[in-house]
Amino acid sequence: MTAFAGAPVVPPVLPSGLDTPTLVIDVDVVEANARRLAGALDARGVRLRPHVKTHKSVRLARLQLGAGAKGITVGNLGEAEVMAAGGIDDIFVAYPVWADGPKAGRLRALHDAVRRFAVGVDSIPGAERLAAAVAGTARPLRVLVEIDPGNGRTGVAPNRAADVALTARSLGLSIDGVFAFAGHAYRRREAIAGAASDEMATLAGAAAALRRAGLEAPVVSAGSTPTALLAAGGEVNEIRAGTYLLGDRQLLALGSVRPDGLAAWVAATVVSTSVPGQVVVDAGAKSLTKDQPDYLEGYGLVAAYPDAVIDRLFDYHGIVRLPHAAGPRLGEVVAILPNHACPVVDQFDSFVAIRKGEVVGTWPVDARGRSG
Amino acid sequence: MTAFAGAPVVPPVLPSGLDTPTLVIDVDVVEANARRLAGALDARGVRLRPHVKTHKSVRLARLQLGAGAKGITVGNLGEAEVMAAGGIDDIFVAYPVWADGPKAGRLRALHDAVRRFAVGVDSIPGAERLAAAVAGTARPLRVLVEIDPGNGRTGVAPNRAADVALTARSLGLSIDGVFAFAGHAYRRREAIAGAASDEMATLAGAAAALRRAGLEAPVVSAGSTPTALLAAGGEVNEIRAGTYLLGDRQLLALGSVRPDGLAAWVAATVVSTSVPGQVVVDAGAKSLTKDQPDYLEGYGLVAAYPDAVIDRLFDYHGIVRLPHAAGPRLGEVVAILPNHACPVVDQFDSFVAIRKGEVVGTWPVDARGRSG
Numbered sequence: 001m002t003a004f005a006g007a008p009v010v011p012p013v014l015p016s017g018l019d020t021p022t023l024v025i026d027v028d029v030v031e032a033n034a035r036r037l038a039g040a041l042d043a044r045g046v047r048l049r050p051h052v053k054t055h056k057s058v059r060l061a062r063l064q065l066g067a068g069a070k071g072i073t074v075g076n077l078g079e080a081e082v083m084a085a086g087g088i089d090d091i092f093v094a095y096p097v098w099a100d101g102p103k104a105g106r107l108r109a110l111h112d113a114v115r116r117f118a119v120g121v122d123s124i125p126g127a128e129r130l131a132a133a134v135a136g137t138a139r140p141l142r143v144l145v146e147i148d149p150g151n152g153r154t155g156v157a158p159n160r161a162a163d164v165a166l167t168a169r170s171l172g173l174s175i176d177g178v179f180a181f182a183g184h185a186y187r188r189r190e191a192i193a194g195a196a197s198d199e200m201a202t203l204a205g206a207a208a209a210l211r212r213a214g215l216e217a218p219v220v221s222a223g224s225t226p227t228a229l230l231a232a233g234g235e236v237n238e239i240r241a242g243t244y245l246l247g248d249r250q251l252l253a254l255g256s257v258r259p260d261g262l263a264a265w266v267a268a269t270v271v272s273t274s275v276p277g278q279v280v281v282d283a284g285a286k287s288l289t290k291d292q293p294d295y296l297e298g299y300g301l302v303a304a305y306p307d308a309v310i311d312r313l314f315d316y317h318g319i320v321r322l323p324h325a326a327g328p329r330l331g332e333v334v335a336i337l338p339n340h341a342c343p344v345v346d347q348f349d350s351f352v353a354i355r356k357g358e359v360v361g362t363w364p365v366d367a368r369g370r371s372g
Numbered sequence: 373m374t375a376f377a378g379a380p381v382v383p384p385v386l387p388s389g390l391d392t393p394t395l396v397i398d399v400d401v402v403e404a405n406a407r408r409l410a411g412a413l414d415a416r417g418v419r420l421r422p423h424v425k426t427h428k429s430v431r432l433a434r435l436q437l438g439a440g441a442k443g444i445t446v447g448n449l450g451e452a453e454v455m456a457a458g459g460i461d462d463i464f465v466a467y468p469v470w471a472d473g474p475k476a477g478r479l480r481a482l483h484d485a486v487r488r489f490a491v492g493v494d495s496i497p498g499a500e501r502l503a504a505a506v507a508g509t510a511r512p513l514r515v516l517v518e519i520d521p522g523n524g525r526t527g528v529a530p531n532r533a534a535d536v537a538l539t540a541r542s543l544g545l546s547i548d549g550v551f552a553f554a555g556h557a558y559r560r561r562e563a564i565a566g567a568a569s570d571e572m573a574t575l576a577g578a579a580a581a582l583r584r585a586g587l588e589a590p591v592v593s594a595g596s597t598p599t600a601l602l603a604a605g606g607e608v609n610e611i612r613a614g615t616y617l618l619g620d621r622q623l624l625a626l627g628s629v630r631p632d633g634l635a636a637w638v639a640a641t642v643v644s645t646s647v648p649g650q651v652v653v654d655a656g657a658k659s660l661t662k663d664q665p666d667y668l669e670g671y672g673l674v675a676a677y678p679d680a681v682i683d684r685l686f687d688y689h690g691i692v693r694l695p696h697a698a699g700p701r702l703g704e705v706v707a708i709l710p711n712h713a714c715p716v717v718d719q720f721d722s723f724v725a726i727r728k729g730e731v732v733g734t735w736p737v738d739a740r741g742r743s744g
Contacts, residue, residue, distance in 0.1 A: 019474035021744045053687055075688045076654075095688060098643045098654070098703055102391035122646045125702055146646075153689055154644040154652050183686060271470045272526040274494045274518075280526050282448075282470070285715050286743045290662045314555060315425055315714050316447045316467060316743055317525055330497050331470055342687050343657050347718070349741050368741070369721050371658045371688060372393045 007259040009252070011303035011335035013357030018333060020269040021283040023348040025363075027355050029263035030063065030245060036261075037228060037244050038068030046232040049073050049092060051223065051242030054342050056367035057351070058086030064245065071116065073223075073240045077106045078370025080114070086366065089115035094179060094223065094240060096122040096146055096154050097130065103372075104133035111141050118142035118176050122155050124167045131171035140174035144219060147206045149198040151183040158205035162213035169215065177219030178206045179240070185226040188295060189254050196222075196230035204235040226256040248341040249301050250293055265335040266300065266344065267352075268318065273330045278311075279320045283336060285313040287347055291340040301337040304328070310336070346371075379631045381624065383675035383707035385729030392641040392705060393655040395720040397735075399727050401635035402435065402617060408633075409600060409616050410440030418604040421445050421464060423595065423614030426714050428739035429723070430458030436617065443488065445595075445612045449478045450742025452486070458738065461487035466551060466595070466612060468494040468518055468526050469502065475744075476505035483513050490514035490548050494527050496539045503543035512546035516591060519578045521570040523555040530577035534585035541587065549591030550578045551612070557598040560667060561626050568602035571595075576607040598628040620713040621673050622665055637707040638672065638716065639724075640690065645702045650683075651692045655708055657685040659719055663712040673709040676700070682708070718743075 012026050041048045051073040052061045061072050061083060071090030074080045080091050091110075097119045099107045111117050111134050121127050121143045134141045145164050148155035156164055165175045180203050185195035199222040207217040222231040223240035232239050246264040247257035268283035281302075288299045290313060298310040302320060305327055312319040318336075320327065328334050338344040345351075346368055353361045384398050413420045423445040424433045433444050433455060443462030446452045452463050463482075469491045471479045483489050483506050493499050493515045506513045517536050520527035528536055537547045552575050557567035571594040579589040594603040595612035604611050618636040619629040640655035653674075660671045662685060670682040674692060677699055684691040690708075692699065700706050710716040717723075718740055725733045 017473045019478075019744065096644045096646075096652075098641050100641075100703055101389050106391075122644050123702060126643075129703075148647060152647050152650075153684075153686065153691060154646060156646050160646075269470055269472075271498075272468045272494050274468075274526060274528050274532075275520060275524050278524075280468075282744055284743070285661075285663065286718050289657075289715075290664070291657065292662070312525075314525065319525060330495060331472055331501075343661075346658050347741065347743070369719065371656070371719070372391060372654055 009259050009262065009301065009303045009337060012265055012354065014267050014333055014335055015354060015357055015359045018267045018352065020267050020333060021287040022267045022352050023345060024265045024267050025246065025351045025353055026263045027353050027360060029261060030060065033245050033247065033261050033263060034064050034067035037241060040229060041232055041239055042068055044232050046236065047238045049221065049238050049240050050245065051094065051240050052083065053079060054242040054246055055345055056365045057363055058083060058366045059363050060245065061088055076370065076372050077103060077110065078372055079367045080110050081106065082367040082370055084110060084114050091117055093119040096120050096126050098126060099129040099133040107133045108137065111137055118144055120144055120146045120179060121164060121168060122146040124164060127164060127168040127171055127173060131173055140172055142176040143168055143173045144176050144179045144221065145206065147178050147180045147202050149180040149182045149202040151181060153183060155180060158202045158209060161206035162209040165210050165215050166213055175215050177217040177221065178203055178210065179221035181223045182227050183224065185224050186250065186254065186293065192226045192254065193230060196227035199227055199231045200234050200236055207235050225251055226254050243341055246341040249296060249337045249339045253295055262337055264338065264341050264345065266338060267333055268336055270328045270330050270332050270334070278322055279327050281318040281320055281334065282316060283318045284316040286315050288313060288318060288336065288338055289343045289347065291343055293339065296339055300339055302334050303337055304334060381631050381634065381673065381675045381709060384637055384726065386639050386705055386707055387726060387729055387731045390639045390705060390724065392639050393659040394639045394724050395717060396637045396639050397618065397723045397725055398635045399725050399732060401633060402432065405617050405619065405633050405635060406436050406439035409613060412601060413604055413611055414440055416604050418608065419610045421593065421610050421612050422617065423447070423466065423612050424455065425451060426614040426618055427717055428737045429735055430455060430738045431735050432617065433460055448742065448744050449475060449482065450744055451739045452482050453478065454739040454742055456482060456486050463489055465491040468492050468498050470498060471501040471505040479505045480509065483509055490516055492516055492518045492551060493536060493540060494518040496536060499536060499540040499543055499545060503545055512544055514546045514548040515540055516548050516551045516593065517578065519550050519552045519574050521552040521554045521574040523553060525555060527552060530574050530581060533578035534581040537582050537587050538585055547587050549589040549593065550575055550582065551593035553595040554599050555596065557596050558622065558626065558665065564598045564626065565602060568599035571599055571603045572606050572608055579607050597623055598626050615713055618713040621668060621709045621711045625667055634709055636710065636713050636717065638710060639705055640708055642700045642702050642704045642706070650694055651699050653690040653692055653706065654688060655690045656688040658687050660685060660690060660708065660710055661715045661719065663715055665711065668711055672711055674706050675709055676706060
């Protein structure tokens, strides 16, 4: 997994005439990434249900389904609505949806419209609202109980899973299984194997608890790109990785994406070289975001100048410190690898799709800004 | 200026039935903020040309103009295009626009369409491209030379201002004056007075250098909300503050906005309380952003629970640590004060505008995502 850790990052050949800052994706790389993970999971008999919050694009979701994914994962009802409108008919909302107020009607409409629709739940009051929202509809709403694998975010402890599931069933909901997200895998490379074990163990424990309570758990779903291949197997029969499709600098540092698997780049132009020791590019906090894990220096990688550090971000200015003299010239367009692809994609209305340095299309980020 | 530093922050009364996460603005507060700064600057004979990158809203820009602002400032051509399409006819792009490729045509179209249009420049090659882009148009393009007041971002040293200005004039550009942005005022409260002095001194030096070179500098423009009132006067005859209109947690900590001047809030719902010692809200990194100056703890302030810390952000989850037992209940809607209003507004397609807890409209963030 770390065999490629020292390999250099080669930026894509950018088409000329880009209007920067622009989000560029290399479609050849996207397709290879889509096939690679789907194939590896298929070989283990594990379903891939990719999380589309990374790209928020109907077209890319379809590309994943075409490459072997079985259904998709979304992070909220807004993404589900966009994907459903795009014709995708198997959607899991991996989130403890609180179906109150306007969300009750939106949930019900999705439940009515989508062939296979499921949502997460991690509390009895949450289950009560879900049940109330879909009361009187033709079929029961599918739910998966969220289990906390040690990430400390959402999800119940494995020994609470049966309580929530039994209550949910008594409210008329259909128990599809259990799911977990081992976000603690992202803390550092050395944490990944443990996080994957945590996912497998807590999900197995929760599934066993459901069975002891007389319930079934047909879906046992783990997530995250770093843990995807490590957690796939045993009781785990579904993987919800997302960022694997585009790659980013964080995954590269974690050893979870290959240097030739980096598909998403921000193209930026050097607009100022007035202050010595640095250049300024036109990608700032509203393009690159201030997402910065503590193991990465700066707010992205200027791949052609790997010693350069994107030190400070203003809204529309990125300050690139040059420890050595070599840096891009005024007016040069550079490709920046984002630290974290997901929030960066959400800054842009569209991708400029390229193959071998040529523009092949402008693809909308359909669910941009859909965060609830 | 710090008389209100200890005053508590009172969250707005939120209307019921909000579909969270949602960006809410209190229009009464916005109007009071708009009048207060415009009035204070008017009393000193200094023009206010607000930076609209904070709100990206034609309606709010018009509100500022109605309250006494003279023209607006934008951060890029995209914002200028949106504001021009909204009928605003006096626009300064406070950015060293690199007018190459698609931007050359866009710049030319704006120059043709907007009654009073000006852009920043901080290099001779930049001036050459500006001149080439508007070659053959009916009137010269107005430019302001950017001066670095010690922020170390963009802008030339004061003693270089005349070189750039003389070259720009020889290229057929019209020299409108000089401008500076003292971003170093945001580093800490104690830095503000010095940053304001830096702005005034460097701008005065640059204006004097232009005069010695036989040029005029009718506009001497300083910026930033923290330094606005401190820098207004002497040679400085224009202020480009932006965030003053909405306020945010950073400005509050700097003593640059009053607790009753906080107009922009993210409404979020508690969706999970499964992990002890914390609650989880549905505002994550794609709503609150990871903007966090080192003098603020957490990614925003849950005003009704001031001891709570928004400790970790995932895309759609905000983890709110509760050092004491008291915290919001499952399903409760809370108002979160963002650390930095500008990038947060840019996550949302619209504002929910309220007055006294009642919704009075949904106002588009017209220039959302326009970053270049």
